[in-house]
Amino acid sequence: MDAVATYALRLGDDSLILGQRLSEWCGHAPALEVDLSLANVALDQIGQATHFLNLAGELEGKGRDGDALAFRRDVMDFTNCLLVEQPNGDFAQTIARQFLFSHYQELLFTALMASKNATIAAIAAKAVKETAYHAVLASDWVVRLGDGTDESKARMIAGLDWMWRFADELFAMDDVDAAAIKAGVGIDKAALRSSWDTRIDAVLAEATLMRPASRRPVLGGRVGRHSEHLGHLLTEMQFLQRAYPGATW
Amino acid sequence: MSDASKEWPLWEVFVRGKGGLSHRHVGSVHAADAKMALEHARDTYTRRMEGVSLWVLPSAQITSSDPGDAGALFEPAEDKVYRHPTFYKIPDGITHI
Amino acid sequence: MYTTDLSGKGKGKAEKAVAEDPALVAAFEARVASDEFIEPKDWMPEAYRKTLVRQMSQHAHSEIVGMLPEGNWITRAPNLRRKAILLAKVQDEAGHGLYLYSAAETLGTSRDEMTEALLSGKAKYSTIFNYPTLTWADIGAIGWLVDGAAIMNQVPLQRTSYGPYARAMVRICKEESFHQRQGYEIMMHLADGTDAQKRMAQDALNRWWWPSLMMFGPPDDKSPNTEQSMRWRIKRDTNDELRQKFVDITVPQAEAIGLTVPDDKLVWNEERGAYDFGEVDWEEFYAVVKGEGPVAKERMQARVKAWEDGEWVRDAARVHAEKRAAAKLAAE
Numbered sequence: 001m002d003a004v005a006t007y008a009l010r011l012g013d014d015s016l017i018l019g020q021r022l023s024e025w026c027g028h029a030p031a032l033e034v035d036l037s038l039a040n041v042a043l044d045q046i047g048q049a050t051h052f053l054n055l056a057g058e059l060e061g062k063g064r065d066g067d068a069l070a071f072r073r074d075v076m077d078f079t080n081c082l083l084v085e086q087p088n089g090d091f092a093q094t095i096a097r098q099f100l101f102s103h104y105q106e107l108l109f110t111a112l113m114a115s116k117n118a119t120i121a122a123i124a125a126k127a128v129k130e131t132a133y134h135a136v137l138a139s140d141w142v143v144r145l146g147d148g149t150d151e152s153k154a155r156m157i158a159g160l161d162w163m164w165r166f167a168d169e170l171f172a173m174d175d176v177d178a179a180a181i182k183a184g185v186g187i188d189k190a191a192l193r194s195s196w197d198t199r200i201d202a203v204l205a206e207a208t209l210m211r212p213a214s215r216r217p218v219l220g221g222r223v224g225r226h227s228e229h230l231g232h233l234l235t236e237m238q239f240l241q242r243a244y245p246g247a248t249w
Numbered sequence: 250m251s252d253a254s255k256e257w258p259l260w261e262v263f264v265r266g267k268g269g270l271s272h273r274h275v276g277s278v279h280a281a282d283a284k285m286a287l288e289h290a291r292d293t294y295t296r297r298m299e300g301v302s303l304w305v306l307p308s309a310q311i312t313s314s315d316p317g318d319a320g321a322l323f324e325p326a327e328d329k330v331y332r333h334p335t336f337y338k339i340p341d342g343i344t345h346i
Numbered sequence: 347m348y349t350t351d352l353s354g355k356g357k358g359k360a361e362k363a364v365a366e367d368p369a370l371v372a373a374f375e376a377r378v379a380s381d382e383f384i385e386p387k388d389w390m391p392e393a394y395r396k397t398l399v400r401q402m403s404q405h406a407h408s409e410i411v412g413m414l415p416e417g418n419w420i421t422r423a424p425n426l427r428r429k430a431i432l433l434a435k436v437q438d439e440a441g442h443g444l445y446l447y448s449a450a451e452t453l454g455t456s457r458d459e460m461t462e463a464l465l466s467g468k469a470k471y472s473t474i475f476n477y478p479t480l481t482w483a484d485i486g487a488i489g490w491l492v493d494g495a496a497i498m499n500q501v502p503l504q505r506t507s508y509g510p511y512a513r514a515m516v517r518i519c520k521e522e523s524f525h526q527r528q529g530y531e532i533m534m535h536l537a538d539g540t541d542a543q544k545r546m547a548q549d550a551l552n553r554w555w556w557p558s559l560m561m562f563g564p565p566d567d568k569s570p571n572t573e574q575s576m577r578w579r580i581k582r583d584t585n586d587e588l589r590q591k592f593v594d595i596t597v598p599q600a601e602a603i604g605l606t607v608p609d610d611k612l613v614w615n616e617e618r619g620a621y622d623f624g625e626v627d628w629e630e631f632y633a634v635v636k637g638e639g640p641v642a643k644e645r646m647q648a649r650v651k652a653w654e655d656g657e658w659v660r661d662a663a664r665v666h667a668e669k670r671a672a673a674k675l676a677a678e
Contacts, residue, residue, distance in 0.1 A: 020421060023433050027417035028648065030656025031257070032410070032444045032457075033278050033289035039437035040292050043430055050426045067425040091659045137288055144281070147669065148662025155658070240424040240482055247540050249424035249482070249532075256458045257664060259451065276517070277448045279457065281663035282670065293441055297521070316388045 003179030005059035006079065007186050008120065009069065010176070010222060012052030013080035016070055017230070018101060019045030020237055021088055030091055037137060041098065044130040051123045071241035075231045076224035083166035085221070085230040089159065092152065095141045096159035102134035103199045104170045107192040116184035139203045146207025153209070160212050168217030171196070176222070259308040260286040262293075264300035272304050280305075366391055378579055383509040386452040394578055395453055397571070398508055400469075401580060402450035403460040408472035409443035410464075411645050415479040416488055424482060431528050432485060438525070442518045449510040465650050473631065474557050476639020483536050483543075483550035489529015491551075491558040491596065497526060498592050499562070502582035511580070530599065537603040544604075551600065552608045559623075560631045562589040568628075593621050 001009065022042035029035035053066030083101055088094045109131055112124035145156040171193045180186025204211055220226065240249065257279040263272035275294050280286035286305040295303070314322055330336045339346055370389050377384065384390055413436050420436060423429035447457045463469035474492055479485065500522070503515040536547035563569060563585040575581035583591075593612075600607050611624035634642070 027413035030659035152662030282667040
């Protein structure tokens with residue numbers, strides 16, 4: 001895959017893996033209304049994934065579509081960031097992941113609306129509205145849990161603590177990003193960091209939470225070096241396509 | 250477990266279907282606060298493009314008329330037929346009235 | 347949407363009217379008989395209120411527990427399109443549970459009370475969900491058969507006498523219109539697929555056929571509440587009528603995609619213009635109603651876990667709202 005195809009693939013993988021994780025909540029959320037909310041976020045992510053992965057397949061030009069990419073690649077070929085593959089944990093951990101990611105994704109899609117790749121720009125323009133809502137929804141929950149009971153505060157702190165080491169990877173740049181920028185397709189993710197910090201800090205302050213201490217970033221997702229969790233996620237997600245090769249559904 | 254004071258309060262949800270229409274009652278949601286009620290209303294009642302605007306209102310805040318008073322409240326209007334345009338007979342040839 | 351008449355054996359006389367004003371009762375019966383809607387604040391016999399709360403909450407519970415068997419396959423759906431459809435469908439069921447709980451709440455029973463009744467095993471829900479979903483074809487079979495059976499029950503309920511219930515049903519029916527079609531489409535695809543997929547489809551039909559017929563509830567002569575419920579317009583067709591209708595509609599659908607309905611007594615009766623079919627295993631039905639379904643324990647365990655795991659979240663949001671309200675008050 002060339003850099004632009006890989007760029008689309010990364011966008012798609014982020015949405016796919018997060019959508020898959022969120023869909024695990026369906027039927028198990030803390031309240032009926034929250035079940036509906038989480039499913040809406042998951043559906044948005046799966047929709048984004050479908051668009052980006054289909055595009056990646058087209059750009060690659062080897063006849064793979066979104067489904068082939070989602071269901072028939074092994075772990076080392078997945079390019080999602082490590083944050084989205086993290087387990088749901090408790091509701092606070094899920095919210096922490098969504099909070100950090102949705103603010104990033106909203107800033108990212110806002111910038112990608114100017115992409116010279118018309119498809120990426122169009123997907124971003126549609127998805128940015130979805131993501132803006134996800135960011136608000138997650139932020140509101142961070143505030144409620146952070147400034148709720150002693151237990152919820154402790155859980156929110158633990159959830160953020162779990163996810164924080166994966167935040168830097170969101171903004172990390174590499175050759176693929178550089179080539180995509182050069183082609184006018186990608187954007188400078190590192191430049192999003194300060195806006196993201198401002199947003200995150202404002203919500204944490206309202207939630208009476210401290211920003212987790214900086215720590216050594218864990219990287220590698222973009223080049224297929226994942227956590228142990230992703231393999232299990234894929235085992236489940238890809239089961240039917242693996243067990244019945246060649247069948248259509 | 251069913252300590253009534255622990256349950257998130259109930260909110261009534263009103264949706265404006267499209268610009269120009271009034272908000273219409275569509276159902277209710279449970280939510281801890283107004284903001285959450287709006288989010289829950291959005292996530293529950295507008296998943297199929299049902300609306301362009303939402304109202305939420307704590308159910309406990311609604312004052313409604315008593316069905317027992319329905320006769321006194323609504324039946325007196327029944328014989329005020331002169332409030333309706335069809336009450337008046339206008340010759341066939343007359344238009345724009 | 348899933349209703350099963352679970353009134354079962356001998357419970358028909360449990361709700362005797364307690365010395366109610368005969369004039370009020372007569373006026374109420376007359377309103378219902380003339381297909382008027384009863385609204386929450388209207389006078390209604392206590393037995394009507396209780397029966398409605400029971401029926402609506404059972405119905406709501408069925409939606410919520412019904413999320414589990416299909417939810418079992420969301421993370422394993424075979425492609426992105428199927429994954430989105432299934433997730434949207436199971437999410438709809440959460441919504442439908444919510445609408446129905448809301449309708450029941452208008453009669454003065456809180457959702458928490460109803461939830462507690464479900465989790466403690468006091469309340470019932472549709473027997474169908476105590477069967478396991480083993481393969482992807484089960485997702486097709488549930489949409490096609492289970493939703494198909496449910497639709498038969500729910501369409502007439504849009505004209506049920508209790509306003510909030512009827513309005514919830516109108517909304518549910520509208521949203522559900524895609525559920526059965528997506529199920530049949532899955533089955534169609536499998537039946538037209540590889541041998542392994544065909545086997546999967548037939549196996550699913552074999553396992554879900556009889557439980558689907560059970561969804562219409564016990565035979566009419568063993569359904570003691572039917573007469574009263576029909577008079578009250580909270581039920582509009584008898585169990586056996588609906589079951590027959592379901593068989594008549596579904597058998598040709600199975601044949602059209604080359605699947606065989608697992609009933610060797612199934613035969614078209616020219617005279618009746620309907621299918622004759624074998625006897626449902628009522629012993630199994632009553633056992634499952636009592637909670638002896640193959641995965642009844644798993645279903646309850648999942649609901650209890652979600653409820654208990656979610657308690658700190660619900661508490662936190664409530665406490666946060668109280669803090670905010672107090673701070674706002676202090677600032678004024």
